[in-house]
Amino acid sequence: SQQGEEDPQALSIQEGENATMNCSYKTSINNLQWYRQNSGRGLVHLILIRSNEREKHSGRLRVTLDTSKKSSSLLITASRAADTASYFCATSLYNTDKLIFGTGTRLQVFP
Amino acid sequence: NAGVTQTPKFQVLKTGQSMTLQCAQDMNHEYMSWYRQDPGMGLRLIHYSVGAGITDQGEVPNGYNVSRSTTEDFPLRLLSAAPSQTSVYFCASRQGRSTYNEQFFGPGTRLTVL
Numbered sequence: 001s002q003q004g005e006e007d008p009q010a011l012s013i014q015e016g017e018n019a020t021m022n023c024s025y026k027t028s029i030n031n032l033q034w035y036r037q038n039s040g041r042g043l044v045h046l047i048l049i050r051s052n053e054r055e056k057h058s059g060r061l062r063v064t065l066d067t068s069k070k071s072s073s074l075l076i077t078a079s080r081a082a083d084t085a086s087y088f089c090a091t092s093l094y095n096t097d098k099l100i101f102g103t104g105t106r107l108q109v110f111p
Numbered sequence: 112n113a114g115v116t117q118t119p120k121f122q123v124l125k126t127g128q129s130m131t132l133q134c135a136q137d138m139n140h141e142y143m144s145w146y147r148q149d150p151g152m153g154l155r156l157i158h159y160s161v162g163a164g165i166t167d168q169g170e171v172p173n174g175y176n177v178s179r180s181t182t183e184d185f186p187l188r189l190l191s192a193a194p195s196q197t198s199v200y201f202c203a204s205r206q207g208r209s210t211y212n213e214q215f216f217g218p219g220t221r222l223t224v225l
Contacts, residue, residue: 004153031210042115042201042216043154050211088153092210097142097161098169099210101154 004089004102012108019076021105023089024069030092032065032072033099037086046074046087079109113137115217117202123223124192132187132220134202140215142205143185147171147198148219154201160185161208192224 007022023032031050035043049056049065049072056063062075076083086106090099118133136143144159156169160179174196176188185204189196199221205214 033210033214040219042218043203044216045213048211048213097208097210098156098159099214100156101146103151103153 004091004100006087006089006102006105008105009103010106010108012110013079014110015079015081017079017109019079019083019107019109021074021087021107023072023074023102025072025089025091025100025102026070028094029067030094032063033090033092034061034063034072034074035088035090035101037088037104039085043088076107079107081109081111083107084109115202115204115215117200117217117220119220120218121221123225124189125225126193128192130189130192132189132200132202132222134185134187134217135183136185136202136204136215137183138204138206138215139182140204140206141182142208142212143179144169144203145175145177145185145187146201146203147196148201149198157187157200189222192222194224196222197224198222 004025033048034046037043047058049063060077065072086104088104089102115136141162145157146154155171158177160166166177199219201219202217205212
């Protein structure tokens with residue numbers, strides 16, 4: 001079974017709107033990371049949040065982490081057409097060096 | 112820096128054939144890994160290496176072999192290709208074992224097994 005599952009599976013919005021995607025996981029983690037994948041390309045690291053952090057910002061990205069609910073959310077503010085991509089969360093399990101990826105959210109931003 | 116490079120970009124095999132997917136990085140990263148990406152499944156770890164001469168199995172290792180003779184290269188071998196191995200394969204690297212270090216991905220190899 002998947003450690004990380006994103007919700008929704010797909011999201012369509014207009015430019016300028018905010019996009020929120022969620023990630024749930026099952027076991028204790030060291031950190032949680034978000035990646036972006038443009039169509040036909042490799043994954044690109046966006047942001048990492050440690051298990052003892054609750055919120056982190058990077059440019060138009062805001063990530064929250066709720067370890068009691070085993071969930072994280074990625075908010076992209078003022079979306080642009082160039083944000084169209086799939087977004088994946090990845091969890092680093094406690095005491096391991098492996099990253100476990102979720103199933104991803106496909107974001108479409110219309111101009 | 113070229114980062115993480117993978118060859119070939121596309122490959123079609125017949126069932127039973129063998130081949131090697133190449134991966135190289137020029138960032139002197141110790142940790143390298145191979146993932147496969149299938150629709151609806153996310154990325155699943157196949158094999159990984161924490162340094163030259165050291166490899167270990169990931170989540171889905173069956174049907175694949177790896178070796179790490181140099182820091183730069185981490186080839187993935189398909190011993191006898193099966194249709195279930197049709198997938199997109201990604202190589203990744205990062206500095207050291209710590210997951211707090213940023214992981215970099217190659218552009219992927221799209222493999223079809225007929």
